[in-house]
Structure formats: structure tokens, C-alpha cells
Amino acid sequence: xxxxxxxxxxxxxxxxxxxxxxxxxxxxxxxxxxxxxxxxxxxxxxxxxxxxxxxxxxxxxxxxxxxxxxxxxxxxxxxxxxxxxxxxxxxxxxxxxxxxxxxxxxxxxxxxxxxxxxxxxxxxxxxxxxxxxxxxxxxxxxxxxxxxxxxxxxxxxxxxxxxxxxxxxxxxxxxxxxxxxxxxxxxxxxxxxxxxxxxxxxxxxxxxxxxxxxxxxxxxxxxxxxxxxxxxxxx
Amino acid sequence: xxxxxxxxxxxxxxxxxxxxxxxxxxxxxxxxxxxxxxxxxxxxxxxxxxxxxxxxxxxxxxxxxxxxxxxxxxxxxxxxxxxxxxxxxxxxxxxxxxxxxxxxxxxxxxxxxxxxxxxxxxxxxxxxxxxxxxxxxxxxxxxxxxxxxxxxxxxxxxxxxxxxxxxxxxxxxxxxxxxxxxxxxxxxxxxxxxxxxxxxxxxxxxxxxxxxxxxxxxxxxxxxxxxxxxxxxxx
Numbered sequence: 001x002x003x004x005x006x007x008x009x010x011x012x013x014x015x016x017x018x019x020x021x022x023x024x025x026x027x028x029x030x031x032x033x034x035x036x037x038x039x040x041x042x043x044x045x046x047x048x049x050x051x052x053x054x055x056x057x058x059x060x061x062x063x064x065x066x067x068x069x070x071x072x073x074x075x076x077x078x079x080x081x082x083x084x085x086x087x088x089x090x091x092x093x094x095x096x097x098x099x100x101x102x103x104x105x106x107x108x109x110x111x112x113x114x115x116x117x118x119x120x121x122x123x124x125x126x127x128x129x130x131x132x133x134x135x136x137x138x139x140x141x142x143x144x145x146x147x148x149x150x151x152x153x154x155x156x157x158x159x160x161x162x163x164x165x166x167x168x169x170x171x172x173x174x175x176x177x178x179x180x181x182x183x184x185x186x187x188x189x190x191x192x193x194x195x196x197x198x199x200x201x202x203x204x205x206x207x208x209x210x211x212x213x214x215x216x217x218x219x220x221x222x223x224x225x226x227x228x229x230x231x232x233x234x235x
Numbered sequence: 236x237x238x239x240x241x242x243x244x245x246x247x248x249x250x251x252x253x254x255x256x257x258x259x260x261x262x263x264x265x266x267x268x269x270x271x272x273x274x275x276x277x278x279x280x281x282x283x284x285x286x287x288x289x290x291x292x293x294x295x296x297x298x299x300x301x302x303x304x305x306x307x308x309x310x311x312x313x314x315x316x317x318x319x320x321x322x323x324x325x326x327x328x329x330x331x332x333x334x335x336x337x338x339x340x341x342x343x344x345x346x347x348x349x350x351x352x353x354x355x356x357x358x359x360x361x362x363x364x365x366x367x368x369x370x371x372x373x374x375x376x377x378x379x380x381x382x383x384x385x386x387x388x389x390x391x392x393x394x395x396x397x398x399x400x401x402x403x404x405x406x407x408x409x410x411x412x413x414x415x416x417x418x419x420x421x422x423x424x425x426x427x428x429x430x431x432x433x434x435x436x437x438x439x440x441x442x443x444x445x446x447x448x449x450x451x452x453x454x455x456x457x458x459x460x461x462x463x464x465x466x467x468x469x470x
Contacts, residue, residue, distance in 0.1 A: 013403035044411060045418030091415050093374075133375055136406060139328075139368050140416040142381050146374055159406035168248035170429055171371060171394035176279060180326050181375040183280030194405055 002151060003028075003117045006128050007197035008158045010089050010121035018058040018121075020195065024208075026062045028117055029084045034065040036082035040098035041090025041123040055088060076107040082116060089122025092135040096127065097143040109149045122158050125192070129155035134181055134189050136174075152198070152205060153187070154234050160191030160214060175214075175222070182218040188234050189216040190225070198231070205231040237386060238263075238352045241363050242432035243393045245324050245356035253293040253356075255430065259443075261297045263352055264319045269300040271317035275333035276325025276358040290323060311342040317351060324357025327370040331362065332378040344384045357393050360427070364390035369416055369424050371409075387433070387440060388422070389469050395426030395449060410449075410457070417453040423469050424451040425460070433466070440466040 005021075005028055012020050029035055039051035046054075052068035059066050066086075072078035079085065085108075087095070099105045112118050120128055126135050127148040134155040163173040172180070178189050191214035192198070199206045206228065207213050213225040215234060225231065240256075240263055247255050264270055274286035281289075287303035294301050301321075307313035314320065320343075322330070334340045347353050355363055361370050362383040369390040398408040407415070413424050426449035427433070434441045441463065442448050448460045450469060460466065 009405045011405055013405060042418070043407075043415075045415055094415075094419070134373060136373075138412040138416055139370065139374060139381055140412075140419050141368075146377050159404065161404065161406075169394065169396065170244045170246055170248060171396075172278075177373040177375075180278075180280055180329075181373055183277070184329070184375050 001115050001202060002113060002200050003115050004112065004128060004151060004200040005119045005197055006125035006152070006156065006192075006200070007119070007121045008125065008156075008160065008192040009194040012195055016058070017054060021119075021197070022058070022062055024197075025059075025064075025119065028119065029062075029064055032064055032083040032117065034067055035059065035084035035086055036069055036078055037066050038069050038085065038087040038095075038099075038124070040069075041088060041092065041095035043088075043090035046090075051088060051090075055086065075102045076104050079104055079107050079111050082111070084117040084119075085112070086119040087121075087124030087127065089124060091140055092123040092126045092132045092137045093139050093141050093143055095123045096132050096146070096148060097141050099127070100144045105147075105149065109151065112149065112151055125156055125158055125198075128152055130187055131155060131185075133185065134178060152200065155181075155187060155189045157189055157191045160193045162214070175216075178216045182216065186218045188218075190214070190231070190234065191216065196227070203232075205234075207231060236350050236437060237348060237435050238350050239347065239363060239386060239435040240354045240432055241360035241387070241391065241427075241435070242354070242356045243360065243391075243395065243427040244429040247430055251293070252289060256354075256432070257293070257297055259432075260294075260299075260354065263354065264297075264299055267299055267318035267352065269302055270294065270319035270321055271304055271313055272301050273304050273320065273322040273330075273334075273359070275304075276323060276327065276330035278323075278325035281325075286323060286325075290321065310337045310339050314339055314342050314346050317346070319352040319354075320347070321354040322356075322359030322362065324359060326375055327358040327361045327367050327372045328374050328376050328378055330358045331367050331381070331383060332376050334362070335379045340382075340384065344386065347384065347386055360391055360393055360433075363387055365422055366390060366420075368420065369413060387435065390422060390424045392424055392426045395428045397449070410451075413451045417451065421453045423453075425449070425466070425469065426451065431462070438467075440469075442466060
């Protein structure tokens with residue numbers, strides 16, 4: 001049974017890295033002494049080593065050790081043997097390219113389907129969707145495919161922002177972009193605001209945090225989803 | 236000799252489609268009775284026919300007729316025979332995929348290098364760069380390559396926005412994204428604000444409009460570029 005936390009963002013404005021999630025993470029990873037960290041999304045180009053150090057500092061607060069997947073010779077085996085797994089945010093194109101390069105997309109999917117507890121933030125949550133096609137990131141590298149883990153039957157749009165009716169900027173709003181996605185793809189997209197996360201446990205998908213989410217489906221009017229909602233109806 | 240206008244946006248807030256550019260376009264396309272329109276970027280999923288109608292309405296104001304490339308059996312021949320060419324905005328992934336599908340990326344490049352007057356707006360300007368990797372668009376379809384026309388020796392970031400120091404949003408700023416691009420790519424990126432365009436004529440690249448642009452280069456501090464500047468120093 002899948003056991004996932006998929007957060008829109010790692011940090012809220014003005015708070016420490018992962019701080020707002022630590023009470024949840026303490027429960028989520030309660031059976032883990034060490035978790036495996038996948039640093040491949042490399043926000044601002046930070047190295048795998050530096051990113052892993054930053055994550056280790058945050059997890060030290062709840063007495064969990066962190067090892068980076070780049071420290072292992074066999075990354076597939078590292079995933080299969082992990083007590084828990086965390087994929088951090090950054091650039092989704094870079095993350096997906098590296099997962100394919102390491103040939104671990106399928107291993108990660110199968111391992112998480114068996115129940116290894118997982119945390120994703122931002123790009124690390126994007127990859128739990130069917131594809132990475134609703135990322136906000138720049139295509140700074142070319143991955144061999146946009147297909148991702150498919151651990152949930154829809155896509156996420158993280159760091160979701162409602163359209164600002166006062167904006168005079170002529171670039172596309174988030175909503176316009178997702179509507180364009182639905183001209184060519186028929187699966188749903190959940191806009192997940194910063195401070196929200198999905199908890200996938202015991203066959204249920206629950207929207208956590210204090211904010212509503214926005215659900216976009218092809219040829220349907222988008223709807224708001226209240227915090228605490230069960231989302232298994234999204235297909 | 237290349238003869239290009241590359242605009243950040245087709246429209247300014249509160250004005251009609253292409254309105255702010257019409258005086259320029261009248262000069263730029265002065266020898267054209269008809270121009271060829273490439274509608275492939277399809278903003279909000281608009282059809283090729285509807286998009287071409289919209290463009291024809293704008294160009295009618297300066298007595299230029301518009302034909303869509305989708306109306307031709309042989310799109311390569313349509314490009315080679317065009318008096319002038321305009322590629323409109325929308326989704327850059329979609330535009331690039333369709334240009335590769337039609338096998339016209341090279342034809343378009345060669346034709347524009349010979350001097351056929353060209354207008355690009357937004358996605359239509361992105362493709363003039365070396366690659367489409369600094370687009371702001373969502374990867375709603377998977378193109379076979381991110382390489383584009385390379386008519387200028389750098390990339391563009393259109394609809395460019397300076398970082399808002401007041402923002403509490405934790406998604407990456409435009410500047411952060413471009414810096415991430417430069418972790419993996421070494422060519423320059425010009426952030427082109429709405430209302431700015433590049434004029435490439437007689438071997439010169441001039442920044443037009445009333446606003447400054449921002450130049451990002453690998454391992455260098457970004458610099459502002461004043462309107463009217465000649466940009467051939469960017470390599």
C-alpha cells in the first residue's frame with residue numbers, strides 16, 4: 001500500500017527548510033533511522049553533496065539520518081533497500097533526466113507501490129504524477145521522456161497560484177497554461193498551493209494543510225477542493 | 236542579410252492584438268502584399284484557422300493580407316516563396332514539435348538567413364534563439380529536440396519580469412530559473428520585457444521599445460541593457 005506525502009513546496013516564506021512539515025515527517029518516517037535522499041533536481045544548481053547536507057540538517061531535528069543516492073554505486077539497490085525516500089525540489093527536467101539516466105524510474109515506482117514511505121517536495125512531488133508536463137520549470141536539459149511515476153492517477157501543478165485579476169502582465173496565467181495542457185492531454189491536474197500536501201495512505205488521497213486546491217479536468221469547469229477532502233474521485 | 240523583428244509579446248495590456256507594433260510592421264513588411272503566418276503555437280488551444288483570422292484582422296489595418304501555413308500542401312515551399320513570415324505566440328513546445336513534424340525548421344532558418352522579413356512574438360521569438368530552453372511555457376507536448384533556429388547567437392526569455400523583492404511565493408523567480416539554465420548551458424540569455432523587441436537588420440541587433448533588457452551570461456553578474464543598444468557584443 002502506497003505511503004506518500006507530496007508537498008507543493010519544501011519551505012514556507014520566512015521559515016526554515018522543511019520546518020512546517022517536520023511534525024508530519026516525524027510520524028511519516030517514524031520507522032526510519034535513515035532515509036535515502038534523491039538530490040537530482042539541484043535547485044539553483046546546488047551540488048548533490050551540498051543539497052544532501054541541507055536535508056540532513058533538517059532531518060537531524062527529528063533524529064533521522066540522511067544518505068544521498070549519489071553516494072551509492074548501485075542507485076536501484078539503494079532505492080530497494082531504503083527505509084524511506086525523499087526527493088527534493090529544484091528543476092523537474094533535470095530530476096527526470098537523471099532518473100532515466102540511472103534507469104531507476106521503474107525501480108522507484110515499484111518500490112513506492114510496495115509501501116516504502118516517501119516524501120516529495122515540489123519537483124519531487126511532480127514526478128509522482130502521470131507525467132511532468134504540468135511543471136512550472138524551465139527546460140534547461142532534455143529528458144528522454146516526460147513520463148513519470150504515475151503513483152497518483154493525475155498530474156500536479158505545484159506552487160499553484162490563483163490568477164491575479166489585477167495583473168497587467170501578458171504572459172500566460174497558471175490556469176491558462178493548464179487549460180493549454182488539456183487541449184492535448186486528457187488526465188486531470190491538481191493545482192496545489194504552497195502549504196498544501198497530499199497524504200496517500202491506506203488507499204486514500206487526502207488534501208492536507210489549511211488551503212484549498214484547484215482541480216482542472218478536460219472540458220470541465222475547474223473546481224475548488226477543500227482542505228481535508230478525500231481525492232480518490234479524481235480519475 | 237537577416238531582417239527580423241523579435242518581440243517579447245504580441246500585445247500590451249489594454250491594447251488590441253499587435254497594435255503597439257503596427258507602425259513598425261508597416262515599415263518592416265513594406266514590400267509585402269501577403270505574409271505567411273505560422274499559427275502552430277496555438278495560444279489557449281485556438282485552432283490554426285481562428286488564429287490566422289485574428290492575425291489577418293490586425294494586418295488588414297496596414298493593408299497586408301495573411302495566409303496560414305496550414306493552408307499549404309507543402310509548408311517548406313510556402314516558407315521559401317513567402318514575401319514575409321510571422322510566427323505568433325502560444326506554447327513553444329507545441330510550436331517546436333510541429334516545426335519538426337513538418338520538417339521545416341531548417342528551411343525556415345535558411346530562408347530567414349537569406350533576408351525574408353520575419354516577425355516573431357513571444358514563442359515566435361523564442362525559436363529565433365539557439366534553443367527553446369529558456370521558454371516560460373509548460374511542456375504540454377514532447378518535441379523531438381529543444382534546438383531552434385539560431386538566428387541570434389543567444390537565447391531569449393520573453394515576457395521577462397524583474398524579481399519582485401516583496402514576493403512571498405517560494406516558486407523560482409525568472410532570474411533563478413535562468414541561473415539554473417546556466418549551470419548546464421553556456422550561451423547568453425536576454426530577458427526581454429513586454430513592450431521590447433529586437434530589430435535585426437543590416438548585421439546589427441538593436442534593442443527597441445522604451446524598456447531596458449537584462450543580459451544573463453554564465454558565471455557573470457547579469458547586466459541591464461538600455462533601449463537603443465546595439466547587442467552584437469553578445470556572443
